[in-house]
Amino acid sequence: MGYELRESDVYGLAQQVGATVRRRGEELFFQLCPYCHGGESRDKDTFSVNLKSGAFSCFRSGCGKKGHFVELCRDFGYPLDFGEKQGKQYRKFPQKPVEVREPAVEYLKSRGIGEEVARKYRVTCRKDDPSILAFPFYDEHGVMQFVKYRNTCHQPGQGNKEWCEKDGKPILFGMDRCTGSGRLILTEGQIDSLSLAQAGLENAVSVPNGKNGFTWIGPCWGFLEAYSEVVVFGDNEGGEITLAPEMQKKSPIRVKVVRPEDYLGEKDANDILRKYGPQALVTAVENAREVPLPKVVELADVKAVDLNSLPRIRTSLPEVDKLIGGIFPGQVALLTGKRGEGKSTFMSQLVAESLEQGWPVFVYSGELTDYHFKRWLDFQVAGPDWVRTSFDAYGEPRYSLDAATVEKINSWYRGRAYLYDNNALEGEEMEGLLETVEKAVKRYGIKAVFLDNLMTAMSDDPKSDLYRQQSRFVHRLKLLAVRQDVAVVLVAHQRKGSAQQKGAPVDDNDTIMGSGDITNRVDTVLLYARPEEGADCDGLLRVTKNRLFGRLTRKGEEVKLFYSASTKRISSKGSSLRHYGWEANPEEEPLLPDLPF
Ligand SMILES: [Zn+2]
Incomplete structure (x- = not known):
């Protein structure tokens, strides 16, 4: 420290x-x-x-x-690194004054951008190749965090036109030149935001990684929140404005979009500037309006998707993946079963799998304190090579992890795993949780949400308030999954004394769940059960609903699960030993080599 x-x-x-x-x-x-x-x-x-x-x-x-x-x-107010906890480690750049070189100024002039703007934004070119422009990205504190290059002599088919210094913190270009309030204008390209600056428009910024890269949203969240609205001035691609749909989903502030007709048939802000002059840009920004996301799309425009190639979280249990394919974004998977049968353990293992597969997670753990949940996950992530076993005075095994292991695992979680900071929620609070989840999804780029356990038990009385509340909650959860394209895993106990426990047939979800509405609203139902006394496994998993692929588990074909008391891991016959990414040796601390401009 x-x-x-x-x-x-x-x-x-x-x-x-x-x-x-x-x-x-x-x-x-x-x-x-x-x-x-x-x-x-x-x-x-x-x-x-x-x-x-x-x-x-x-x-x-x-x-x-x-x-x-x-x-x-x-x-x-200059931020220093006091060795406190912080997000993902980004590369630090040498903070030396940038010399704005003549070839860069000349090039920008040829694109209608004057020397004053070039100098204000410190655009320069490389020492070794003046045809390569360098755009330094400074944050709101004036610290260079990201660098992008652009080959001004680029020919189609010849290498990259644009690239960046690796491991920089993705932020917006021009942040340090913004006023910190009012209207923000967002473009795709740096030359476009410079064009707006040239037209005298304040607070024009551009994204670091093109129209599809939104990694900057998290690091720039606080910056965005200071503004009352953002005008999206993306590229005009046949009447569709790039950046707009994602910004409408992710932005914490009001989003307006430049009208396609204000592009005057041109592709971007720089083209408009060069052909129609600065006033056309000012008009376009003034005319920007709020656009609701389209509710109707033409069938022919719907992307053809191969279900087998969709991204998904693999469960680490091949028998389960074979049936359900994995956990998909836009879907809600319900993990249910009687109390105390290992559902929560299975869920936290899915959390570890999500992280390993590059899906940032948000977890609500209603039945465990945060440290208890984390401890459990730590063991699962650590695995058999790292869990130490000792025996207490009664000969019972005790499991532990050494501090260095926990430290490494923590850096592996850092910036990708978030917990809801409140346990036991009831009634109205459940709605509040959904809002928090949605905000976290936008801000931290969460791709998988795990909720355990929102319902003390699922109600099976359609006339009760609890039933209606739960049903409405799951409905809203499903909408959120679709709207934000995140995978949701919901853990819920079967109600005590529900049909199954009374010995009723178990092949019908309505009977199993006691709550038809909830099973109707989710996409996948995984039923976790304890095997009979003396069985050769510790748990049985059945798939009783599978909206995407339709494959279900028949009676007697349940997936047998095995539980390890030391690692808390759940495995199946087909699964193999997992080594999670934290075990890999981290790269050495990067030095601060001089930049080529
Ligand atoms: Zn002085």
Whole structure:
């Protein structure tokens, strides 16, 4: 814990306070002191930071400020890494002033963008190849977080036209030049947001990774929330405006879209600028309107989808995957069975699988405290090579994980796994949970949602309030799954004394569930049961509903499951030993090599 001085932070802070700097030995001089600005006589070079010790001071007699760099950062709101928990580790770039080179200025001029704008946004070109433009992306604190290149001599079929420095934090281009309130304008390309700036429009930003990349939403969430609305000025692709549909789903603030007719037959903001001038851009932004997502689509426009190639979460149990294919986005899978039969264990194993397969998760665990849930998951993720067994005074085994293992597993979770921070919810609170889930899905790019357990027990009395409440909840859950394209796994207990326990036939979901509405509304039903005494397995899993593929488990064909008390893992005959990604050795801390511009 605590901060270790980095030169890049000192340069970064200087950049943030707009100081021109000069290095002399180990001292970095600021042309003007950020506290006194040189006083009335504008005294220069009175302020410096020592790049080794971090000590700073201003020797102007009227000022005399001194202290440590960390205090300087606190006073000017520059973010430092104190080794606290943080999201995904992104690469740090050297924070040196960018020299705006002539070929970049000339190129932008040829695209209708003046030198003033080029300099304001610090667009430059590479030293080794002036035909490659470099766009540095600064966050709202003025720290360079991302770099994109564009080959201005690109010919179709010849390598990439655009690419970026690897492992940068995906943010928006132009954030540091925004005012922090009012209207934000979002374009696909950097040259487009520069075109809007050229037209005198404020708060124009562009996305880092083209029309399909939305990884920037999480890192820029707080930035977006400061604005009252965002105008999407994507590319016009035959009347469809890129970025608009995703922004309408994901944005935390109101979304307006530029009308297709305001593109005047052109493809993007830069084309409009060059052909019709700046006023056409201003008009297009003013005319932007809120567009509801289309409720009717033409059948011919619906994408042809091969069900077998859809993305899905594999369960790690091949026998189950063979039946249901996996857990699909847009679907709700219900995992049910009697109390205490291992449903929650199976669910947390699915959480581990989701993470391993690259699906960020959101978990609500109503019956376990957060640390209890996490401990369980830690064991499953760790696996047999890492769980240590000892025996207590009564000869009972005790299982543990060492701190280094837990630490590694934590970094594996970091930035991809989120828990609802409240247990036991009832009634109205269930609706609140749905809102939280939806926000988390948008903000953190969640792809799989796990809810255990919202219903003390599913009601089977259609006339009861509880029945209606549960039914409505599952209905809304299904809508959310479809709207946000996330996979949902819902764990629910079978009601005590429900038909099955009374010995009724179990081949009918309505009978099993006691609640026809709920099973009608979900896509897959997995029924977890304990085998009879003396059986050769620890659990039985049946598929009793399978909307996508229709394959069900017949009586006597249940998938046999085995449980390991040490790793808490559930396996089947066909499953193989899992090693999750945290076991791989992490790459070494990247250095700060100079950038090629
Ligand atoms: Zn001073």
